[in-house]
Amino acid sequence: MDRQSFIKKSGAGISYACFSGLIFCKNQDDEDFSTDRNDPKVIQDADGQVLNVIGDIQTHKLLGSETNNQIFEWVDNVDPGVGIPPHVHTKEDEIFRVVEGEVEITIDGESTVLKAGDIAFAPKGFPHAWKVVGTEKAKMITSALPAGIELMFQELSELPAGPPDFEKVAKICAKQGITFV
Structure with a gap:
């Protein structure tokens, strides 16, 4: 034919x-x-709610309440040396896209340095961690599927300034099905 x-x-x-x-x-x-309908949305670089989540400066761009809880997306603007320790999600997968700087990501025991344009996928159930390396700040777009984790970030951002109380952090994260390893 x-x-x-x-x-x-x-x-x-x-x-x-x-x-x-x-x-x-x-x-x-x-x-x-x-089906529930999602409304189109355009988000400018300067748009979003900025939160300090234990040193991870996040700008929440696309919320679960705007996507039928399908996706939550935020931008991390992080200084060198800042990162998230090894942990496991039970509810959501995450996608990390580095826009500026360098981020070392470890997924299931394997470490890689991501540079601008690189992407990593951390499915639920796999331990992962990340840390900004080098001398520059890093800008990273992170997505969580499905949404819901933004509620945890909001609660973490309300903790008092200073060194975090790891026990409180772990308790807040556990409500979202996240454990530290």
């Missing part, structure tokens, strides 16, 4: 499937099928 015939036949089939799905799509209870 040539390309043009394939496109015509495929297009007709896809159109029929989509059209019939819109008209005849029902759930088990024979009610109309519907």
Whole structure:
């Protein structure tokens, strides 16, 4: 079959499937099928709520309340030497994208230095940690799927200034299903 015939036949089939799905799509209870709708959103670099989460300066950009709790995304602006110790998530996967600087990330015991443009994926259930290395601040965009962890960050940002009380931090994190290893 040539390309043009394939496109015509495929297009007709896809159109029929989509059209019939819109008209005849029902759930088990024979009610109309519907989904929660997400509204489009454009977030400028300067937009978002800035929180100091135990030295990790985070700008919360896209919240779970705006994405049907599918994703939470924030920007970390962190000084050299600052990082997060090894921990495990039970609820969310994380994606780390370095925009500026260098971040050493360790996932499941394997360490790598991420530079601008590099991405790392830390699935739930795998221990991971990160730390800004080198002499420059690092800017990193982090995503958590599904959302929910932003509530933990909000609570952590409300702790008193100064060295953190690790017992309190661990207790707050445990409510989100996060344990330190």
